Amino acid sequence: MARYARVAGTLVEPVGDVWAAFSPTTGETVLLNHETASILEVLGAGADSTAEICAVLAADCGLDANSLAEVVETCWPRLLEAGLVRERLSGHAYV
């Protein structure tokens, strides 16, 4: 099972009704909706798998965790590309 971590030094700030996230890896700023920013927020709090993240967000939204899994799963490639998230090797500590 893939595990993820928020890239250290990533800054996420609210800008009106969206979120601006700066990646120190790419040097770029990305605009996020609430859902994506929430995923980063939960990642930063320690959850590191799709299942764990869905469980937390499902509780926030009042939805079934399984119904979120597919949606959350599809966002990883974009977040990895944007330099906001990195894949965490199993059994290794955060760097």
Add this chain to the structure above:
Amino acid sequence: MNDDINSGSAKASARRRLIRGVFSAPAALTLCSGSAFAQASSQRCIASQVTGESPQFPQVGPADTWVRVSVWVHQNGSGPQTRLVSGTRVAQVQGSAGNSFIRSGQWKEIAKPFNEFIPRGSRPIETREFVALLVDADGVIVGISDGTTVGGASAIAKSCWTSFSGVGFFA
């Protein structure tokens, strides 16, 4: 009271802005870097202008870049002015890297073949005009945009300088 916004110590929370019963598709849109865009735009402009109007100038490759430096002029008595680039200023741009094109303390004429110029009588005076140094993909300075174009105000049209974000000495 919404402590996301009003409390100086509270961190804004995206989770608290989620709407119950809804979880939309996550979206992440990368903003275009303004300076990168301006750099690309200005470099296309300069490359087009210099290459198109200065057949003496080296061919501009896609990996080449430009760095702007100020123009200096030297007046030798009542003779014509000589337009120059200061090696000291170039060294400030390049830092410790240095280059074989122009050394610190050296002056180069802004005209091919970019001869070294030794000021006599008076020191060159810095102007508010610019020229562009052409730097190839290896970081080697290969030429100076010659100062023969665009009404004598600059080697590069003013419209090109507007978004030029390379290292320069004037805002």
